[in-house]
Amino acid sequence: MSEPASATQRIVDAITAAIVERRLMPGTKLVEQQLADLFQVSRTLVRQALNQLSRDHLVKLQPARGAFVAEPSVDEARQVFEVRQMIELQLVRQLCKSIAPAQVQALREHLRREAEALARGDVTGRTRLLAEFHVLMARLLGNEVLADLLADLLARCSLIALMYQSSHSAEHSAEEHVAIVDAIEQGDAKTATRLMQEHLGNVERNLQLHPRTVDLATALRIAA
Template sequence: MPRSRTHLQVIGNEATATPSATPSRRARAAADATPANMTERIVESITTAIVERRLMPGTKLAEQKIADIFQVSRTIVRQALNQLSRDHLVVLEQARGAFVAMPSVDEARQVFQVRAMLETALIRHLCTCITDAQVVQLREHLRAEREAVKRTDVPGRTHLLADFHVVLARMSGNEVLAQVLADLLSRSSLISLMYQSSHSAEHSQDEHVQIVDALEQRDARAAARLMERHIHSVESNLHFDPRTPDLASVLR
């Protein structure tokens, strides 16, 4: 996950540290502040803010403001926004600037369709190779989810509930799949914000427990069924078709 904004500023200060700082420390700070690293940090920071529902669809992302926050040039910010645009998290509009994406209904349905296909295949495969140690790790993740839900830590629980799916992919040993899922889950977070999901965090957490139970039993059929049901449940609680009042009945 990205480092906090405060930590980013500390690193920036280390790059111009007083003479008491060691050369190796200054060298590490300078390496961390390379344009490529700063671009990636901006990408990660914005992505995390979207996943944790701190950035809403349609929010304007002003280049100069972001440049000031991270103490970088607008060129670096522009590179980060271009990458986010390729990931479908940001829309770049000529003469207007960058905005957090507002996914269409068709795009939303396609994202969940792809997730269902990938994640049911993933869970079947994982049932054949998951270790007892990995099950313990998943139980720890579930405990963290449960605690975040209980204390109504909205950003924390949102991140943990999404990351559960990426953790499963990493346990399969497929980093490419893990990255693809991370991208899809970021887009899913935008979709949930856009279409006002009524799928509760408690419900998602309960479904994750059932999936891990099936994984522990190495029951591929049950695990795949539960995963498919979970993704469908999240999608079905989105308000894709809000009721439009009849104009005549409203104005009479």
């Protein structure tokens, strides 16, 4: 990889990680000169990185206003989870057919790291690891295209969770991951698929994708 391309990717990776780890909030303005100073690169390279992040739907470019961390709509949130259901249910089915002991061990090691991050109250670490669990399963199938696709979807899910304040606890997610791995290790595709469907459904259901108020009177607590 050439030096400019490497520098551009470094910016993309840093911003993506900040989104996945919930350090960058939706709607945050990304000032080109500030980023150029932080990464010690030209604004041209920063612009290239922002354009790439825009194609990945993580950044919104607004004419005459600049770049902002994306703010997914309710419809987009639902569509992202619908795509994840399609992909990840098939993913666990395939893993149940082909999983090897060494691959189970890799999943168990990841679960151990999740548990350690939870135990020490490492919010950034646990958030990253809970997302990476899903990407790891794709990598264990040897499908890097699928792994990259899931990584993109997980980054968008992090933005969605930030906007709609998921109450689905990290502890609950980690417990569900353990149950999924148990089923995969046993080659129980039916159970693994059901557990993954429930896991994704639980995360989505706990997002506040419905408006809290339906009209002005309700919002102002004025009786009809």
